[in-house]
Amino acid sequence: MKRVVLSSYGSRGDVEPVVALALRLRELGAEVRLCVPPDFAELVGAAGLPMVALAWPIRALATGRVPGKTSLPDIAAELTALADAAVIAAAGTEEADGGTAAGGVRDLAVVATGSLPAVAGARAAAERLGAAWAFAALSTSYLPSPHQAPAPWPGQEVPAEGADNRTLWDLNSAHLQALFGPTVNAHRASVGLPAVDGVRDHVHGDHPLLATDPVLGPWRETSDLDVTQTGAWLRTDERPLPADLVTFLAAGSAPVYVGFGSMPLRGADPAEVSRAVVAAARARGRRVLLGSGWAGLAPVDKGDDVLVVGDVNHQALFRRVAAAVHHGGAGTTVTAAGAGVPQVLVPQVADQPYWAGRVAGLGIGVAHDGPVPTAESLTAALTTALSPTVRERAAALAPSIRTDGAAVAAKLVLDAVGPA
Structure with a gap:
């Protein structure tokens, strides 16, 4: 049986799409586990999906109520390690010593979105497990393209005017490497993986998925990145109104x-x-x-x-x-x-x-x-x-507005794992 681990550390808007994808994957016969913040245990449980709690409650972190978690480097370092550990646990292996699983874990894919340090941890786990990897962007503005500028990051200085989009994306890459590169690479070294020069492009991988509607958030093709736009990952909400x-x-x-x-x-x-x-x-x-x-x-x-x-x-x-x-x-x-x-x-x-x-x-x-x-x-x-x-x-x-994005993505993910 094909297995998929879905990882997303973020708010509900980061978690709902992976729940939608998980349900579609399960319909196609895959075994699915989620790694998401503990805030969403009830949400995931109501969908009948197994999960591993990932790091701290996101609401507590967002409001500064996690004791001792005030420094961005410290938060990023621990979040990377916790995401790696959560994905390993969700994959159901005994890969606790930090080495790469011999020969890889058969029929396994890891798909991640959300906070970049957590995505980096999930990718490290995928490498250790020898699993297929896919990064999912929930907005066009997170993927490098000459056709658009990157979403702004807090603390990043950008030219007031005149810079083209490729220059802005290069500055974005440098900023993210300065923020997260040292901690990501420290973790990778601790589990026997090589350092990466550009953490943003590393977590994107070769073929990122774009989970946005083609009308509402279109992607314009570019030779810079091989992106597959699936449509937004939505699930039908059948709850009655109160x-x-x-x-x-x-x-x-x-x-x-x-x-x-x-x-x-x-x-x-x-x-x-x-x-x-x-x-x-x-x-x-x-x-x-x-x-x-x-x-x-x-x-x-x-x-x-x-x-x-x-x-x-x-x-x-x-x-x-x-x-x-x-x-x-x-x-x-x-x-x-x-x-x-x-x-x-x-x-x-x-x-x-x-x-x-x-x-x-x-x-x-x-x-x-x-x-x-x-x-x-x-x-x-x-x-x-x-x-x-x-x-x-x-x-x-x-x-x-398309409603089949999660179904499209589920088939792509399982195709990446290989034949059954």
Whole structure:
């Protein structure tokens, strides 16, 4: 039987795609195990998938609540080692002494995404096991291309103007090597693997997978990198909406949904943001659904035009709202696009500015200027998003969003393992 280990250290937006891929792999007869943060044990368990907990809870790390974990080099070094160990454990081998498994582990593939140090650890494990390897990018902006600039990294100095995209990608590679190269290579030495000169390109490998929708996040072919775009890795969410939410939706006109998922808003007071988004929705004559999430959105008064919801089925909900205001995670963006709902993206970090730009460029929503919405800024954004033109464009684009990305990727991964 073919076996696949899927590794992803990140927020829910990094974990949901590998769950979708795992389910498709299982349908094709593969044995699958996941290595993801312990925060998502319930999510993975509900899907009936086995997992190995990877490192610390991601929410605790993101909010600085992991004792003794304040230095980026220390975090990166330990995360690389923990990811390597988790993948080895998930593969079910006794490869505890650091040597390469003799002859390789038959019929095994390792697929990884998420935090770069964790991906580097997963690749080290794949090398030690002699397994097939694939890196998966959840955004076009993470893969080097002369057609686009890289996603910005904190602390990286880039030319103010004039640099072409290849130069920017070279600077990106140098920055990531300076950040993570020493710790990755120290770990590789400790397990008997050779050093790598460019950790970014090393983890990408020869044939990375791009798990984005070709319309929403297209890849333009380039001789620089052999990328296979599969479509976004989605799974059908069959959870019913909670009874109180169904009642709220039926009690009036379509509300505006506002939620930022597993993303705390940078430097923002949750109460102030809650007041701002409710005021903006009311200014447009709309009721509002607040997705509590890591941003901690909460009721601002006793008005019956506001309901707070937790983790709910976005695939079902977004078809019943007037607009979706969110952080711009890849999964939320493609789900909203597939539902045909206008969007307002309030990007915070990583690839979120890329998705905001794509949504605005396609005319299916608005890119908010700045990471913290105010009543005024969000009212202006909603004015545009709720216009007939944007509503019509969002509805027209929805049927073109592919839903078979995980199935396409699953076949590619199993083909890479070799014949059964």
